[in-house]
Amino acid sequence: NPQTAGNFNIVVVGWNDVTAGVTSVKDSLGTTYQLAVGPTKYNLATDGGGNLSQSIYYAAVPPGGGANTVTVTFSQAPQYPDIRIMEFSGVVGLDPAGPSKATAGASGNSAISSAGPVTTTNAYDLILGANMTFGYTSGPGTGFTNIVITDPDGDIAEYKIASSAGSYSATAPMASDPWVMQTVAFQGVPTSASVIGKWTTQTALAPINPVHSALLKNGKILIVAGSGNCPPSQTGCPPAPPTPYSAYVYDPVAQTFTQNTQITWDMFCNGAALLATGQVLFAGGTIQYDPFHGSPNAAIFDPSQPVASAFTNKNSMADGRWYPTLTTLPNGQVMAFSGLNKTGSTNNTVEIYNPASSTWSSPVSAGWTPSLYPRMHVLPNGQVFFSGPAPTSYVFNPSSNTSSYLTKTKYPNTRSYGTSVLLPLTPAKGYDPKVMILGGDNPATATTEIIDLGAATPTWQYGPNMSQPRIEMNAVILPTGKILALGGSSVDEAGQASLNADLYDPVANTFSSAGANAYARLYHSVALLLPNATVWVAGGNPTRGTYEQHMEIYQPPYLFTSSGLAKQPSIGSGTPTSIAYGSQFTVKTTASSIASVVLVRMGAVTHAFNTDQRLVGMSFASVTGGLNVTAPPNSNVAPPGYYMLFIVDNFGVPSVAWIVQLHS
Numbered sequence: 001n002p003q004t005a006g007n008f009n010i011v012v013v014g015w016n017d018v019t020a021g022v023t024s025v026k027d028s029l030g031t032t033y034q035l036a037v038g039p040t041k042y043n044l045a046t047d048g049g050g051n052l053s054q055s056i057y058y059a060a061v062p063p064g065g066g067a068n069t070v071t072v073t074f075s076q077a078p079q080y081p082d083i084r085i086m087e088f089s090g091v092v093g094l095d096p097a098g099p100s101k102a103t104a105g106a107s108g109n110s111a112i113s114s115a116g117p118v119t120t121t122n123a124y125d126l127i128l129g130a131n132m133t134f135g136y137t138s139g140p141g142t143g144f145t146n147i148v149i150t151d152p153d154g155d156i157a158e159y160k161i162a163s164s165a166g167s168y169s170a171t172a173p174m175a176s177d178p179w180v181m182q183t184v185a186f187q188g189v190p191t192s193a194s195v196i197g198k199w200t201t202q203t204a205l206a207p208i209n210p211v212h213s214a215l216l217k218n219g220k221i222l223i224v225a226g227s228g229n230c231p232p233s234q235t236g237c238p239p240a241p242p243t244p245y246s247a248y249v250y251d252p253v254a255q256t257f258t259q260n261t262q263i264t265w266d267m268f269c270n271g272a273a274l275l276a277t278g279q280v281l282f283a284g285g286t287i288q289y290d291p292f293h294g295s296p297n298a299a300i301f302d303p304s305q306p307v308a309s310a311f312t313n314k315n316s317m318a319d320g321r322w323y324p325t326l327t328t329l330p331n332g333q334v335m336a337f338s339g340l341n342k343t344g345s346t347n348n349t350v351e352i353y354n355p356a357s358s359t360w361s362s363p364v365s366a367g368w369t370p371s372l373y374p375r376m377h378v379l380p381n382g383q384v385f386f387s388g389p390a391p392t393s394y395v396f397n398p399s400s401n402t403s404s405y406l407t408k409t410k411y412p413n414t415r416s417y418g419t420s421v422l423l424p425l426t427p428a429k430g431y432d433p434k435v436m437i438l439g440g441d442n443p444a445t446a447t448t449e450i451i452d453l454g455a456a457t458p459t460w461q462y463g464p465n466m467s468q469p470r471i472e473m474n475a476v477i478l479p480t481g482k483i484l485a486l487g488g489s490s491v492d493e494a495g496q497a498s499l500n501a502d503l504y505d506p507v508a509n510t511f512s513s514a515g516a517n518a519y520a521r522l523y524h525s526v527a528l529l530l531p532n533a534t535v536w537v538a539g540g541n542p543t544r545g546t547y548e549q550h551m552e553i554y555q556p557p558y559l560f561t562s563s564g565l566a567k568q569p570s571i572g573s574g575t576p577t578s579i580a581y582g583s584q585f586t587v588k589t590t591a592s593s594i595a596s597v598v599l600v601r602m603g604a605v606t607h608a609f610n611t612d613q614r615l616v617g618m619s620f621a622s623v624t625g626g627l628n629v630t631a632p633p634n635s636n637v638a639p640p641g642y643y644m645l646f647i648v649d650n651f652g653v654p655s656v657a658w659i660v661q662l663h664s
Helices: none
Strands: 008-015 022-027 034-042 052-060 070-074 082-088 100-120 126-133 145-149 156-161 166-186 198-205 212-215 221-224 245-251 256-263 271-274 280-283 286-288 298-301 311-314 325-328 334-337 349-354 376-378 384-386 392-397 402-408 419-422 434-438 448-452 460-462 471-477 483-491 494-497 500-505 510-516 525-529 535-539 550-555 578-580 584-588 594-601 604-606 615-618 620-623 626-630 641-649 658-663
Touching: 008 022, 008 070, 008 126, 008 166, 022 052, 034 100, 034 166, 052 100, 052 126, 052 166, 070 082, 082 126, 082 145, 100 126, 156 166, 198 510, 212 271, 212 525, 256 311, 271 604, 280 334, 325 376, 419 471, 471 525, 483 510, 483 525, 483 535, 525 604, 594 620, 594 626
Parallel strands: 271 325, 578 658
Antiparallel strands: 008 052, 008 082, 022 070, 034 052, 100 166, 126 156, 126 166, 145 156, 198 550, 212 221, 212 604, 221 245, 245 256, 271 280, 280 298, 298 311, 325 334, 334 349, 376 384, 384 392, 392 402, 419 434, 434 448, 448 460, 471 483, 483 494, 483 500, 500 510, 525 535, 535 550, 584 626, 594 615, 594 641, 620 626, 641 658
């Protein structure tokens, strides 16, 4: 039968001698299987078919899945080979260090085969047991479920899901005969929504490749593709301008799209940033494929206008930028940096857009050549930190238009299409800025690094590994301060899709499982936090002219209890929609036991990086009818613009967001 991508295959190979050996286990989908345990042998004095050997192998079903044939190759013809192949769905996590976490193997001659104990560290690990015997196994051991007893050989494969961390032994009753038995504890995936959250596929399909996506102040999502990695010269692709390109505004609640057909230049691979007014600035794009040359064009999308007429072209930059990053500065202006220029060279100048005059500053050389789509963050001192993808880290001072080298990452390679996140800024920690970089490189890495930019001498330090290597990944800050890391693959636009999602806890500095999404999220995939505290995930474009149309919603575990949906605290009418820096304001709520009040900036995401993503905590006190909250002290801590205001209760459950504009 066709296999499903991301599922997990386990192959038990047994044979009745000890001289033959397994040289490889491969399948027709191109996967090479890894050895979990073995060979475990029962060795008599002579080897005429009266001996026993067994090994257990594993591999994930690769992207695309499909009909599959597993081939086991031996060093010589084995005696009576017995091969059992099992496919598991949603129960095994693919740790980059290997999902096989504990193994045991034993042999004997008795009425019960037993591999010996394995010790697990999780309450949901998959415990697989299998034996090979001269006789016939009558059934599974106590607490285990039978998968198969081969006929006529009588060898079993059985399993159980660990109910708690601890020691487990796989056994199987049989006639009193020689046997070998093995047990493997595979890293499991918890299934409770209150532990890992829940993934749901939306019924609506994306009408264009969602290369660039931004959350608007009305809670809807703007999707822009331009040519969408589908060049006009390719059959079936949209024609070049002056034929306009389409953009769409998506309502994730109603699951409806509204079309705009005003775009007269190719916005593919541009930069975007949210202005203080809630408008979205786009700059750069494509004027030529293969080799790519960058466009100098710029435009504004105004969500206050009807969608059909919301785009307005603005003054162009001095030169082209293909793969630039746009960063909203503390004064509300926008810094454009990097990208390929009109002749295909890297643009190493900085230009600043002034929304008040719709003009760009004269280009200023940064003094160094950046990566394309540099990962940039505004720090609480007003400077802009460059965190990658290249190993060298710089700081840019927009007041003096000067750059300075800071440090270098531990990971020696460029983290291509990895991501970077400014970790939560909180008053309790003096808004100390820490930045985390995750994944990237090709083949991809699962490593992460963290730098404390408030330290006297900031240096990168390795953080915990993600569950899978990821290139073309996304990371989303949740209202609780945790980070959802998802998507990507082991090799760019190919390899094993990284379907397992991870939750990073910056307090504990650990990752935990966030379940698994259904569709491969590769090049040009995007993810955004929504006002209802869920995460919207879309896209994936491994080959030109095709893209993943299915969209998914992730409901984090904070939205569930062990018995159903969690009750979210609510924010009531009378809460202001406009707040000034350093001011005190009242959040209307009847909820008690509130643990935190935070602002999360509306996001703008493309190419594995959310340029506007930011969470800022606020101090507060309970008062009659609500909370007395103190706004962020200045625009360095929280650049001006629209934010989602969340209150989070003592159980870690966030409210639905109240949209506010933060201003001077």
